[in-house]
Amino acid sequence: MLQFLFLFVLVKFHIAHLFEVQGKLKGAKERYELLLRDKNISASLRADIFRQLGWLYHCHDILGDKNQRIPLAIHCLQRAIDADPYSGQTLYLLGRCYASIGKVHDAFIAYRNSVEKSEGNADTWCSIGVLYQQQSQPMDALQAYICAVQLDKCHSAAWANLGILYESCGQARDAYACYLNSNRGLANQGTPDSAVEPYMLTKNFQHTRSPSPVGMNPRLTQRINFLQTHLANAPMPSITANRKQLLSIEEAWNLPISAEMSSRQQQQQNGTSQNRNVSQTYPKGFAPTTPQGPPPPYPSPTSGPPSKRFRTEAGDQKTAQPQPQPQQQPSFYLSQNQLQLLHYFQQNISNLSQAQQTMMQQLQQQYRLMQQHQQQFRTQKQQPQSGISSVTRTGQTPTFTGSITQSFSSQAINRTSPLAPPKSFSPINTVTPPGNQFKSDKLVQPSLTTPIPNCMRDISSSMSMSNAGTNDLDVSEEDLQDLLSQKDLATTLAENLLKHFGSEEMDQVKTESSDNITLSSGPFSPSNIASEIKVEVKDELKPKGLSPQTERILTTSHSLWGEMESIHQPDKRPDSEYNIDMDARTILELCKGEGIKGDISHSLIADNAPPPAPPDPPSVKLNHQQLLPPTPSVYLDNKKHAFSPQLQEFCLKHPIAVIRGMASALKLDLGLFSTKTLVEANPDHTVEVRTQIQQPSDENWDPQSGKKVWACISHRSHTTIARYAQYQASSFKESLKEERDKTSGGNYNLSDSDSKDSTNFPKRKNKNAPTVQQTGQIKNYNPPKMLKFGTNVDLSDERKWRPQLQELMKLPAFARVVSAGNMLSHVGHVILGMNTVQLYMKVPGSRTPGHQENNNFCSININIGPGDCEWFATPDAYWGAICALCEKNQINYLHGSWWPVLEDLYKANIPVYRFLQRPGDLVWVNAGCVHWVQAVGWCNNIAWNVGPLTARQYQLAIERYEWNKLESFKSIVPMLHLSWNLARNIKVSDPKLFSSIKKCLLRTLRQCSMILEFVRHKGVEVKFHGRGKNEASHYCGQCEIEVFNILFIREQEKRHVVHCLDCARKQSSNLEGFVCLEEYKMEELMDVYDNFVLHSIVSATAESYRHLS
Known part of the structure; x- marks a missing residue:
């Protein structure tokens, strides 16, 4: 039975995914969200759903503005990680989201954790390279890109990024080779990895054929032709030329890091095929360890194979060259212990003593000299590169496992250390680990809008062409912009073709649909898998008998995020x-x-500020008395008291306040707002009607289940003042008749005037008593009594309601509808119900469900009478907790209609003000106060909003304005x-x-x-x-x-x-x-x-x- 339920939920998940593939994004989003409410889904499937939902938010503008979507995407991905903490793929996507909003440090940590979870792939390394490149750490970026292309030799994004890096450093020959590899990688996707060898350059460029245009990006091809033309006429570099800023491709490829990557790749391919259904595998010779540092899998001095060189034929790739004999080291070379000490100092810079800081600076100076010497040595040993071989693509995405942090090599020339986060997060006087000593031109953080599994979007750096080598080639910044102004690169399952960079927009990538191409942005979308890929599937996600095809549906390859972002964004000022x-x-x-x-950000909060979110409630534990605080109230004897400054200060000091006797103190003629006067003035004026269930004010029952719930049932319609007045009067007469029947021994289940016994639920007094649905034996059961609440009667028209509006001018300035000290009077136009008066016509049980006022403005409410109203309110500091309870009860805080269950509030340590508003009483609702109201008797109320000129009022209004954007809720102010x-x-x-x-x-x-x-x-x-x-x-x-x-x-x-x-x-x-x-x-x-x-x-x-x- 459980297996059947699981399969049923899994089918629903795939249906939701099909909606996504078809471009029906809102439908897919709704189905994913609906699935998350199912309690039968496993933790792994829940993680997959959150991951898919998070990536939907990241990619598609149709789901909201970027400033709204990215925080939601991050939230969903974090929930996915909570459900499946070992998913490196989710961590990678989380890093992509952080990178899209400029949180470089958080992005790096996410990428590092992705590798530490033994699921590193070429995409992760490509993204790490982009972060380094943006932080002007070209050597680190080079190492990361080399790791990416070692894992996937046809990773077009990494090759293109690497080409940009080389070109920005004036190394046009290496850039040319990288661009060739990038373009060929697109044209040869699907070729076995064993047949792959990256391009090498010949000395004579005139004999090098340009790649075939089939399946290639025309702008990249144009750039290749440009470089080929210039390089063909350029003199060969001499050994006395200025030393290059970066290692050549061949040198970088032959670093021990790269050799180790190839070794691991082969081991992981073997291990993965043998352990297909295991959540984690460990290659031979490696055991799981707790990582001690950042993710790059640098080799141990004795574990890695010797350096290898490029071969023109794939079959020669596995043949290693003899290891060169170590040269005698100069005196300034650091020993292994000294390197480890330097690394330790860098990791603990904030805790170093003065002596330790001095020692660290000395080691840094020696380290720089050592690196300069190594670079000169490499330049002298550089050999001509020859041979060009075809580039193909593999669908295999290897998984990093085993020990992450390795010891330093004893050979100084090959010493490396684990990658550190970008230098912008280290103090000025620190030095990055080996390979970080060079600086490149500053790159601008890109803006991400769509998914990018092969990190093509990560070619996002804005390149400055100030380096000397570019002048000789006449490479302008515009040339680079033309090259990399492409937007989106994606591979479809149906055609396995390139989606060209065709748009002029650099900051947005939109998924285009046609009859032949359907792209899904989800990180595990089958339509984004270019070739058959087999990855590990956890047992709980793979029911017995599941076909291999089904097993592969939730996998991903580097073509998943086929997107290339612009690299020439202007440097946006913080x-x-x-x-x-x-x-x-x-x-x-x-x-x-x-x-x-x-x-262009449309947010009113700072770019580096966290997105608005419901606040955590105060941590102070409240006792019983504090959970039921007395309501702040004041009684007015005369007009002088009403106009005293202390009255306004009293109101602004408390979440909610009752001013009793306001009408009598100011001699307000409340009769102008009575039903009789309203009918005489404008009988045909429109009234909005809410049909509700009549029940006690402190309870909210579901008539179907007989349980207390939060959902407040309400149906909307319209009528006129005259017709509602008739209903109000007949309701009063009916209540009198019921009272007489009770006195004479009639049916006690009928409603009384206070509507205390109107719901007829036998479960009300005894929680364990059987309900009608449980027994089916209760005879003569009366359904809940319904009532009609007349709400939102607009009194803004001065021609119709002049006497009523004039009467309200008697109020003190802070409570008036129009006042110079009221922000809402400065809007300049009418906002119905906020800077105008609205009337509410009630019968007993009429409910205004729980809410905060629009944009957290204050409100004024006066009870006209003759009956009372009962109010419930909580301080604004607890609105986040109430929002969480709404979500727990599957109700939207802003869009839904809810009536809190008091027991739930008390259990959640939320205090509740509770009081009666009598005729003539004025209730002041302060900014942000959560409240809900029920009529005890027959009465009318008038209400409007005010905005005192205080910093707190303005700030709360702005915060809600921004949160409304995230929640797709209209701010009517x-x-x-x-x-x-x-x-x-x-x-x-x-x-x-x-x-x-x-x-x-x-x-x-x-x-x-x-x-x-x-x-x-x-x-x-x-x-x-x-x-x-x-x-x-x-x-x-x-x-x-x-x-x-x-x-x-x-x-x-x-x-x-x-x-x-x-x-x-x-x-x-x-x-x-x-x-x-x-x-x-x-x-x-x-x-x-x-x-x-x-x-x-x-x-x-x-x-x-x-x-x-």
């Missing part, structure tokens, strides 16, 4: 180079050139538009509030400049449109994020629809068919930015608010 003390012109000068690439209006309209004396607003202005000013630069670079005309009076803010018609200033308009279904830049580029990479409109001139925004300055404090905060009113 946020740290910008500050709010700069004037607007300086900011625009600094970001000049950054927008051409189109890699346009924070960008609001921030610029605040800068225009108010004078700020609070330094924290000023800094927060100014930072928002700075980022949006940069974004606008970069977008305009990108659009104009694409040749699209920008037309000035301006803004009309009270014109609403604009939102993208596709993803619903706010679009500020620069609008991309396209006609859809006879309507002109606004798009954000990202969604516009998804439809047309060159923005064809879009009209670009500008609402503000950049000069206007610059003036607003420069004129928004911090003002001195002239009075207390409360008095300032009062003055503003």
Whole structure:
């Protein structure tokens, strides 16, 4: 039975994967998420699902903006690692995600862990090489790329990356050979590995034939032809020429590292074939050990085979050359112990004493001299290279196993040490391990948007051609850009062909579908496997009788991530180079050139800041009394108390507060909001109706299962004020009749006025009592009683509701709908229910489910009466815990409708305020407070939002604005538009509030400049449109994020629809068919930015608010 269930779940997984292969990404995502809710799936399958889901988020813009998707991708991959900690493939993908957002250190650690889990492959080494290359460590990058091509001699991405590295260092001959290997690798995929030998260069380039154009990238071929032409006319290098910065290909290939890689590859191929169904295998002579350092599998001095040289024929490859005799070492050469000591110092730089630091500097100096001497020795020994052999491809992806960290060689000329993380993470005075002594031009961190199993996207470095060797060849930066402006390289199962780099976009790669090509981005997609690949499958994922074909479905090869990213991104300045003390012109000068690439972040938080996420709750354990705290409340006797500054301070101090007697103190005529008056004023006004189950306020039952649940059932419809008034009145009459029946001994199961016994669940008092569903013997069972809640009655029209709105002007300034001290009054247009009044018409049991206010703004709620309302609330510090409980109960925190089970909250150490709101009471809900409300009697309520001018309110609004993007939830408060209006309209004396607003202005000013630069670079005309009076803010018609200033308009279904830049580029990479409109001139925004300055404090905060009113 268990095997059947497992197979059934596995089939569902493959169905979801087929949706992904067909390009039905949202359908695939939904099915993966649905599978994760199944408790029957194994840990390994759960890991595979999370891995597939994470890679979906990483690759596809259709699932959201990059700033939204990448954190989700990282989260899913981390969950996959939690389920299967030994998956090196998942760790590799996690590294790719970190690299895509510039977290180089985290990426390196993920790659290192991938190798340590004994699943290293050519892709991992290629990515490690890219990290080193971006950190200006060319020798380390060279070693990593050599490792990659030793593992897979047809790894086109690694060869191309290596070619770029050589060309940036002025070694055009080596670059030429690498480009040939890269192009031939694409054309010869699938050839057995034993027949593979990399290209070597002949002395006479005029006799070297260009590779066949079949299956090749035309731009790479163009680059090869360019180098071939120049090299054919270039003089042969002399032995007295300037020494080369990097080892030649042949020298690098013959390093002990490379020899060891070949040895391991052969051993692992043999071991894998013998242990196909084992999760880990160990080649002969190796045993599992705990890694002590970074991942590269450097050889022991006695374990590795002798160095080998290239052969023109595959059959000669296994023949080793005699080991050269060691030369006499100069006195400054470091001994093995000294090298180990240097390595130890580097690993513990932060804990060294002064004497140890001095010793380390001396060792570093000797080490540099030793490396220079070794390089000169190699240059003198360099031999002419000859012979060209065909390059083929293998589908085998070897797995690293066994001991990772090896000891240093006793031969100084071959000494190596484990790779260290990129130098940018080491103090200035440290030196990297051997091979790291050279520097290359700075490379820019790429932006990743799609999957790349052969790391073709990792050719992402921006190359500067300042090296001397390039001048002789007339190699310009533009030439390199032309070569490597390709986007995507992928191999399909059906045709095994190259998907050419054809797009002009450098920062996005989009999966293109046609009748003949269907690419899946998933890391284990069958459609991405170019040739038959067999890898290890864990027993729990391989039920008995599973066919070999099924066994291979979840495997991957280096063609999985077939993508090549642009390598000539402009060097994007980090946020740290910008500050709010700069004037607007300086900011625009600094970001000049950054927008051409189109890699434009729309986030309001710093690039290096973590993405917004639900916070962890306070760790303090609460006792019973603290879980039921008294509700902050104050009773007003007169108007003076209502207008005192202390009242506002009281409200801002607490998560929620009740101001009792507000209506009587201010002599508010609440009768203007009674049902009778509303019917007389506008009987046909629309009312939104929510049909709900009537039940006790502290309980929430599922009528089907008879259990307490979080899901709050509600059905939406519409009616008019007059019709709902009739329902409200008839409900009251019916309740009176029920009361009379109870008094005369009638049916006690009917509802009373407080709706305390309206659900008729026999399980309510006794949790162990049988339910109707369990016994089926309860007769005359009455279904739960339904009620109708009249909500969201819009009172914004001053022509219809002038008396009502005038009456609310009696309130103190901090509680008014419109006030200079209310942020929402500066939006400049109506946001229904937020900066306008909404009315709620209730019968007993009417529920407003749990929620936080839109964008965490404060809210005001006044009970008109005649009945009471019961409120529940928790401080904003606990919203993350409630969000987690919603997920646990399979309800979306933002999109779902939920009513918390109080017992669950108390068990989770979450305090709950609980109180009654009587007629005339005003409830203040502070920023971020989670609350839910139920009517006890028949009543009406009025409510609206306010935004006090405090740093806390603004910051919480911005944080929710960004989190809403991640959750694909529309922020109905346009924070960008609001921030610029605040800068225009108010004078700020609070330094924290000023800094927060100014930072928002700075980022949006940069974004606008970069977008305009990108659009104009694409040749699209920008037309000035301006803004009309009270014109609403604009939102993208596709993803619903706010679009500020620069609008991309396209006609859809006879309507002109606004798009954000990202969604516009998804439809047309060159923005064809879009009209670009500008609402503000950049000069206007610059003036607003420069004129928004911090003002001195002239009075207390409360008095300032009062003055503003």
